[in-house]
Amino acid sequence: MSDQEVQLIQEDRVWQGKEWTARVIKNEDDDGWAVAMYKDGHAEPALVGPWTMGRDKKNPKPLDHNAFNTLVKTANEFVRRHEQQLHATLNKSLIIASDGMDYKICLQIIPDEDEPYAYLSALDMAGEQIAKVKVRPDFKLNQTSAMKWVQSEFARMD
Known part of the structure; x- marks a missing residue:
């Protein structure tokens, strides 16, 4: 066999x-x-x-x-x-409007056993990525935090 x-x-x-x-x-x-x-x-x-x-x-x-x-x-x-x-x-997203543009803001948590982390990304309505930054895995994605990030012109979040 x-x-x-x-x-x-x-x-x-x-x-x-x-x-x-x-x-x-x-x-x-x-x-x-x-x-x-x-x-x-x-x-x-x-x-x-x-x-x-x-x-x-x-x-x-x-x-x-x-x-x-x-x-x-x-x-x-x-x-x-x-x-x-x-x-x-591990994956959350929402849509926000700012300055006449709509953005899809996504949070992807990477559950690494030693050092978990996350990525915050912004996409336009065509699905093109505009920005992506590394954030803490406990980052709270909501309308307020997403709008703040967009208004900061997608600055790093420390």
Whole structure:
């Protein structure tokens, strides 16, 4: 078997498919079971949720192809929503008018672990960048701060 022909595990408590692994685990909060969804290459689960008890009311219901596909769909949606929320948190913009011109002012936060920073940029309504400066990651973008920056002719913000 070559490296590209990896055998996928498809058992009662562990099921692998393209990009995902589902693991049925003991629920730490009670006597029940949970399922953890791991995206390939990640040590932490992307999603953990309750899992159904089997007929004996002691052991978990076995994983199968249909359950796995549903779990993958749910996990992908969860990851997508998380990424959208993170993007919205790190990227803000607003439109302001000054001296007969409309500007789109954007704040992009770069969440570097050691030294986070941000960029404040101004675009005209055609999407052309007029100015860009580095700012603190906690810079508060609002109508007042954007107008002040435009009126300073896009001076550095220290």
